[in-house]
Amino acid sequence: xxxxxxxxxxxxxxxxxAALPAAGLLRTPAAAQAADxxxxxxxxxxxxxxxxxxxxxxxxxxVVQQVNGGGGILGGRKLKLFIEDxxxxxxxxxxxxxxxxxxxxxxxxxxxxxxxxxxxxxPIILAANKVQMVSCAANAVTDGDNRGLVxxxxxxxxxxxxxxxxVMASIGAKKVVVLAQQNPFVVAMIEPFKAEMAxxxxxxxxxxxxxxxxxxxxxxVEKAFGSDxxxxxxxxxxxxxxxxxxxxxxxxxxSKIVALxxxxxxxGKFLQAVGPEVGEGIYHLQPAPPLESPAYKTxxxxxxxxxxxxxxxAGNAHDQxxxxxxxxxxxxxxxxxxxxxxxxxxxxxxxxEVADVVKGLEMIRAGKKIKFVGAGASCDFDAKGDQINRSFxxxxxxxxxxxxxxxxx
Amino acid sequence: xxxxxxxxxxFVSIAGLVGLALNLQWGLAGLVNFGVSGFVALGAxxxxxxxPHLGWLAATLTAALLCAAVSxxxxxxxxRLEENYLAIVTIGFAEIVRILxxxxxxxxxxxxxxxxxxxxxxxxTPAGWGDGIILVFALVLVALVYxxxxxxxxxPFGRVLxxxxxxxxxxxxxxxxxxxxxxxxxxVGGAVMGLAGALHAFFMTYIDPSQFTPIITAYAFMAxxxxxxxxxxxxxxGAGSIMLLLEATRFLKDLVPSIDGTQLSAMRLALxxxxxxxxxxxxxxxxxxxxxxxxxxxxxxxxxxx
Numbered sequence: 040x041x042x043x044x045x046x047x048x049x050x051x052x053x054x055x056x057a058a059l060p061a062a063g064l065l066r067t068p069a070a071a072q073a074a075d076x077x078x079x080x081x082x083x084x085x086x087x088x089x090x091x092x093x094x095x096x097x098x099x100x101x102v103v104q105q106v107n108g109g110g111g112i113l114g115g116r117k118l119k120l121f122i123e124d125x126x127x128x129x130x131x132x133x134x135x136x137x138x139x140x141x142x143x144x145x146x147x148x149x150x151x152x153x154x155x156x157x158x159x160x161x162p163i164i165l166a167a168n169k170v171q172m173v174s175c176a177a178n179a180v181t182d183g184d185n186r187g188l189v190x191x192x193x194x195x196x197x198x199x200x201x202x203x204x205x206v207m208a209s210i211g212a213k214k215v216v217v218l219a220q221q222n223p224f225v226v227a228m229i230e231p232f233k234a235e236m237a238x239x240x241x242x243x244x245x246x247x248x249x250x251x252x253x254x255x256x257x258x259x260v261e262k263a264f265g266s267d268x269x270x271x272x273x274x275x276x277x278x279x280x281x282x283x284x285x286x287x288x289x290x291x292x293x294s295k296i297v298a299l300x301x302x303x304x305x306x307g308k309f310l311q312a313v314g315p316e317v318g319e320g321i322y323h324l325q326p327a328p329p330l331e332s333p334a335y336k337t338x339x340x341x342x343x344x345x346x347x348x349x350x351x352x353a354g355n356a357h358d359q360x361x362x363x364x365x366x367x368x369x370x371x372x373x374x375x376x377x378x379x380x381x382x383x384x385x386x387x388x389x390x391x392e393v394a395d396v397v398k399g400l401e402m403i404r405a406g407k408k409i410k411f412v413g414a415g416a417s418c419d420f421d422a423k424g425d426q427i428n429r430s431f432x433x434x435x436x437x438x439x440x441x442x443x444x445x446x447x448x
Numbered sequence: 449x450x451x452x453x454x455x456x457x458x459f460v461s462i463a464g465l466v467g468l469a470l471n472l473q474w475g476l477a478g479l480v481n482f483g484v485s486g487f488v489a490l491g492a493x494x495x496x497x498x499x500p501h502l503g504w505l506a507a508t509l510t511a512a513l514l515c516a517a518v519s520x521x522x523x524x525x526x527x528r529l530e531e532n533y534l535a536i537v538t539i540g541f542a543e544i545v546r547i548l549x550x551x552x553x554x555x556x557x558x559x560x561x562x563x564x565x566x567x568x569x570x571x572x573t574p575a576g577w578g579d580g581i582i583l584v585f586a587l588v589l590v591a592l593v594y595x596x597x598x599x600x601x602x603x604p605f606g607r608v609l610x611x612x613x614x615x616x617x618x619x620x621x622x623x624x625x626x627x628x629x630x631x632x633x634x635x636v637g638g639a640v641m642g643l644a645g646a647l648h649a650f651f652m653t654y655i656d657p658s659q660f661t662p663i664i665t666a667y668a669f670m671a672x673x674x675x676x677x678x679x680x681x682x683x684x685x686g687a688g689s690i691m692l693l694l695e696a697t698r699f700l701k702d703l704v705p706s707i708d709g710t711q712l713s714a715m716r717l718a719l720x721x722x723x724x725x726x727x728x729x730x731x732x733x734x735x736x737x738x739x740x741x742x743x744x745x746x747x748x749x750x751x752x753x754x
Contacts, residue, residue: 084712122701137452222559223561226553
């Protein structure tokens, strides 16, 4: 039984592999110290929505730094942020959520780019009596009895449709076709879009649906653009819209395109993928951050981005952590069932407008009534937990750049 | 912490059930099935649609029966094709299922999926113990299926399946009904995949088409390869270690602050890849090799060479 005679063996290898999780589990409970306030986020770093994760993470960490640098909350307690990768997949999002809730004992699970992931994680978060903050649009997320624990930092799907119809009307397209990906957030936009088009004197002649992750979109593009409509409302995400735009360019179709910025901009990734010729003349819209507000401008500088950059999801992640810190301070409690009730009290008017989270915390401590204005939105909420008063920013691609056309409210 | 471990054990059980099924189809009978995710999805949706009306037990059985029937039909469809074409047909099947689930919104809720799937014994469970019941359900299911599979492996049916896998012509020459055997093996495997889907639906209580991506198929093959093709015990170990490796790497970034989420997400999958490659180099037969059976196993008194 001399050790030297043992082969280097799969036993050793497997023992090592098997010990890995055990080692991880043993160490972690120490990670969140008693005095810290642990917060969690489920963000995409890989998969179809992977491009958005890093900026959302950076924005959330920025707030944590500011709050902790300003002395923390609840009498000097520090925020501690834990982030899990959803891999753009609901099942993985659920295990990530579970880990945050059980191992890191977080009071908030935020982030959530993508409605299926938010919907799959929602029952678990509600069962644990914690707060869920999402950055996704499907109406179903805030439907049902959520006991005031689910908050949407995003415009609802149904409000995106009418905004698209207004853009169509403003560029003079009356007979239009919808080309849309089969996806919960997009599907909910179509009926409101049709209704608003009819109201504005136009008509939707056809709706062409396609499945995500197709190798080619030629058939769908020819069906949608073949009848030569005046405009096509392209409800696509980044990867499919890049293929669709190239297909339209190749086919030489002349219809005007109105798309979603998550497809036709994606924080600059669309133009990187297709180049300026293909992108030329495409209109796109998204729920706008308050671009002209000092709060948003400061945020862009803090993110280290050039002035004028339009962050959508990063701003929402920023606001989620800010609102959490402010609401906890207001409620003088980190119990989610208590501080969630403070969310509308620090976000909705009346109150003195404040954008800086540290300043907001000071004002709350001084007993002032505040109204938080975020970097992603003005952060007004209705009774269901949906953000209201979100305006849409319309841009057009000209010469390889996004040029602002206007804001629709 | 407990409840997180419970979650992991449930996901390991789901992966284990899928793996056991694939181990029967591919490991024992040599039938390549690349449509695993389709069968799991079918089982999950069947449960989601029928559980509110029939109750959990009937819904689970219906899911298993439906998947068995569909498997049977699918393997019969490929009767005249060479066996490798089964792989192509099954890939096609999984895609068809995914696209149907995504587009037939009157039935499946389309991309929005189905929410509020009732769990077994929900009314009897004290609050906060919901996952515990599913855990028991999962473990019982795995134990039953493991027992069934081990029984099959040792039975004459298992022996003749191995014979068909190793050389179908010889088996046929000895008068074994090769086609019927294959169809049966495929159907039993399909039923177990349906059960795995049922467990997934009960645990998640919300399902949508994006939960049933081909990655399920990939993990199932990894589990079978890592565990040892043909060995059910090895399979359970394989499925367990792959899921544990996937989850354990989550903790890397909490322990090593220099790794951020972006790097970790890339690294985690790379680590799994490296693990599999190492395993295949160091242990090509898998964690637990398929037991070699000799004449003596069957006829203890035989004197001949095996």
